[in-house]
Amino acid sequence: MAERTITLEVFRYRPDSEQEPTFQSYTVPYREDWVVLDALNYLKDETDGSLSFRWSCRMGVCGSCGMMVNGTPRLSCSAFLKEYYPGPVRVEPLANFPVERDLIVGIDDFMNKLKSVKPWIVRDKEQPVSEGEYRQSPAQLATFKQYSMCINCMLCYAACPVYGLQPDFVGPAAIALAHRYNLDSRDQGQSLRKEVVFSHEAVWECTFVGECSVVCPKDVDPAGAIQQEKALGALDLVKSVLMPWGSR
Amino acid sequence: MKPYRRPISPLWWTKKTSYTLFVLRELTSVFIWAFLLFYLVQLSHLAQGTDEYLAFRDQRASFGWLLFHIVALIAAVYHTVTFFNVSPQAIVVRMGEEKVPPAFIVGPQYAAWLLTSVAIAWIVLR
Ligand code: SF4
Ligand code: FES
Numbered sequence: 001m002a003e004r005t006i007t008l009e010v011f012r013y014r015p016d017s018e019q020e021p022t023f024q025s026y027t028v029p030y031r032e033d034w035v036v037l038d039a040l041n042y043l044k045d046e047t048d049g050s051l052s053f054r055w056s057c058r059m060g061v062c063g064s065c066g067m068m069v070n071g072t073p074r075l076s077c078s079a080f081l082k083e084y085y086p087g088p089v090r091v092e093p094l095a096n097f098p099v100e101r102d103l104i105v106g107i108d109d110f111m112n113k114l115k116s117v118k119p120w121i122v123r124d125k126e127q128p129v130s131e132g133e134y135r136q137s138p139a140q141l142a143t144f145k146q147y148s149m150c151i152n153c154m155l156c157y158a159a160c161p162v163y164g165l166q167p168d169f170v171g172p173a174a175i176a177l178a179h180r181y182n183l184d185s186r187d188q189g190q191s192l193r194k195e196v197v198f199s200h201e202a203v204w205e206c207t208f209v210g211e212c213s214v215v216c217p218k219d220v221d222p223a224g225a226i227q228q229e230k231a232l233g234a235l236d237l238v239k240s241v242l243m244p245w246g247s248r
Numbered sequence: 249m250k251p252y253r254r255p256i257s258p259l260w261w262t263k264k265t266s267y268t269l270f271v272l273r274e275l276t277s278v279f280i281w282a283f284l285l286f287y288l289v290q291l292s293h294l295a296q297g298t299d300e301y302l303a304f305r306d307q308r309a310s311f312g313w314l315l316f317h318i319v320a321l322i323a324a325v326y327h328t329v330t331f332f333n334v335s336p337q338a339i340v341v342r343m344g345e346e347k348v349p350p351a352f353i354v355g356p357q358y359a360a361w362l363l364t365s366v367a368i369a370w371i372v373l374r
C-alpha cells in the first residue's frame with residue numbers, strides 16, 4: 001500500500017527577501033502518532049531547512065510552539081495530524097502578533113504586559129529566613145492553583161478579538177497571572193497591581209468573548225479570572241467613591 | 249528587517265461561529281435598550297390617564313410593532329441565557345479545597361428567573 005500523505009499549507013514570511021507573506025504547500029508522510037510539530041520538523045530536516053518555527057519541550061509544557069492550525073490557536077506539539085486528516089492543514093503564526101519570520105511571532109509586547117502586572121509574590125516586608133517559610137494550607141493553595149498552570153503560550157491572545165483590535169489590551173494571560181498572585185495568601189501586592197489591572201486597558205477592555213478560555217491548553221480560564229478581577233475593580237471603585245479618604 | 253503585521257478584516261466576526269455568537273450577544277443589548285425606551289414612553293402615556301394610554305396602545309397595534317416585541321423578547325432571552333451560563337466563570341464559591349459546581353451557581357439564577365416570571369404573570373393575569 002502506498003504511504004499515506006497529508007498536505008501542509010505553511011505561512012512563509014522572509015523579511016530579508018519579501019515584503020508580503022505567502023503560503024507554501026508541502027506534502028508530508030501521514031502518521032497517526034504525528035503532531036503538526038512533527039510534520040514541521042520533518043519538513044525542516046528533509047525538505048526545507050529555511051522553515052522557521054519555535055519549539056522546545058514537545059510535551060505541552062514550555063509554551064513555545066503555539067501556532068494557528070486551521071485558524072485555531074493550538075500548541076503544535078499537541079495538535080495531532082489525525083484531527084485534520086485528510087487535510088490540508090493550514091499552519092500560520094499565532095494571530096494578533098507581528099510576524100518576525102515564517103511561524104515566529106514577536107513576543108515583546110506580551111513580555112512587557114506580563115511584567116506590568118508584577119507576577120511574583122510581593123511582600124510589604126520580607127520576613128527573614130530564620131523565621132521560616134510562608135506557610136499555606138491546601139485550601140489556600142486551591143484558590144489560585146488553576147491560574148498558576150499558565151505556560152505563557154499566548155494562545156489566549158491569539159484567540160482574543162479584543163487584543164487584535166485594541167493592541168493596548170493587557171490581555172488574558174497577564175490578567176490571569178495578576179489574579180493568581182492577588183489570590184495567593186502569601187502575597188501583599190494587590191494594591192500595587194491594581195493600577196494596571198483595574199485600568200481601562202485591562203479588565204474594562206474585556207467584553208467576555210470567552211475564546212481565551214476555550215483555547216487555553218492548561219484550563220487556566222483566563223476569561224473567568226478577568227471577570228473576577230472586574231468584580232474586585234468595581235468594588236474598589238465604589239469604595240473609592242464612598243470613602244475617598246479611606247485607607248487604600 | 250520589518251515584522252509583518254497581518255491586517256484584521258472588518259468581517260473577523262464571521263470567521264468563527266463563537267465570534268458570531270458573541271457579536272449577536274452584544275447586539276441583543278440594542279433591542280433591550282430599544283424595548284426599555286419603548287417601555288418608558290409607554291409609562292409616560294399611562295401617567296396621562298387611561299384614555300391617553302389606550303389611544304397610544306391602539307396606535308401601536310400593528311404587525312411591525314408586534315414583530316419588534318417578538319425580536320426584543322428573543323434578544324432578551326438569548327442575552328439572559330448566555331449571561332447565566334457564563335456566570336460560574338465570574339462567580340467562584342469555594343468550600344474548603346473544592347469549588348462549588350457550576351450547576352449550583354447557574355441553577356438558582358434560572359429558579360429566580362422562573363419565580364419572578366410566574367409572580368409577574370400572576371399579577372398581570374389574575
Ligand atoms: S492562560 Fe492559557 S492560553 Fe493563555 S498563555 Fe496561559 S496557558 Fe496559554
Ligand atoms: S514544544 Fe513545548 S509546548 Fe509545544
